[in-house]
Amino acid sequence: MRYKNLFFDLDDTLWAFSRNARDTFEEVYHKHELDRYFDSFDQFYAIYKRRNEELWVEYGDGQITKEELNSQRFFYPFQSVGVNDENLSKYFSDDFFAVITTKSGLMPSAKEVLEYLAPRYNLYILSNGFRELQSRKMCSAGIDSYFKKVVLSEDLGVMKPWPEIFHFALSATQSELRESLMIGDSWDADIVGANGVGMHQAFYNVAGRTKFAFRPTYIINDLKELTGFL
Template sequence: MKSYRHLFFDLDHTLWDFETNAHETLHQLYHDYDLGRHGTFSFEQFSDRYSEVNHALWRLYQANKVTQKQLRETRFLRTLTKLGMAEADIPADISARFTDILPQKSAVFPHTHEVLGYLRGKGYVLHLITNGFEEMQHAKLTSSKLTDYFQEIITSETSGCLKPDPRMFAHALGRAGANATESLMVGDNLECDVLGAYNAGIDQVYFNPAKRRHFAQTTYEIASLDELRGFL
């Protein structure tokens, strides 16, 4: 078994339960803005369409095809117009409200705190590497009480590039004072986390709680964070 010293974690969809937290936030917005009064779509349709639009925009953002500003300004406009809502009826501040409320949510994946505490107790140095926006990611870490587990918190804004760009992983290694051969990346995204780490010479753990079928080569694969105890 290879010996590791530095463990790098993704945040959204790996530790912080983005889907649960976003669903709660969207539910609050649906009721606060009384979006149901339009009578053309249910909350479930609103949530599903937002998820679809948001994922598509994030793919464009990670490919450097849209900016952070464009992503934030566009996702609710596209979501609600696709649901048949007139652009003039879309609340002007709904996107800002979403970014205010979302990072206050605290749901994390099962075993997150126990496993991070266990790993730190075993002497591993833990770091975070995320494509999320700087201010929001720090707020999420605070609300979910995750900040203190990590020595370095590396975001795409501070590094100037996005996973899977090898430069982001090189930046993270430099910040951590780590070598690629003694490091391990844990994340849910096959392209950004697994392939990105592989191309940077870093071993990977693919976090796949839905047990999605794939054909990627990964160093390790887990369906529960608790499985990290089996080899770390």
């Protein structure tokens, strides 16, 4: 096979971010007895998720800093129900970040597939996540040893899908574009981004997307499908 270098997204491609994050939020929600303020955990989490998605777009566009992203996304749910307690928000966010890095849930077959690929390819992580979290999450899940390098958007100050982060990752890992494949679950960040610099892509279609602006190099519905062509 022509590929030598495989670039993996981390969250919801290998590490089960959606499940691990929800579990963490629920654990910290009950620790702080937030039923005092919210009708249910589901109400709290729906409020958080909606605003969090908006703030990540603003962060990716350079409109807010990392610090503003983190302070606003945790404070917003409290503000939305009339609780203007910044200290409570800070305690909640501190507990969240302490707990989430201990979660070890992986996407189906992730470790099995990495075990197969690691002796055959150079494996790298290319993620928009924060450095203080990503490495610890990988260690907790027992997958850190499979990767030769972790490249994060924070290293450059530019997030996927911008082309600069892909060029930076290729340079940092001394990888040739024509020998590299991007594997990820985010259509916009991973697939559109890689396609934009001419890198082949394997779209992990976790959400069951049916409409595509272009045909990615590969579409997989299970990580095990990677072993069929790699």
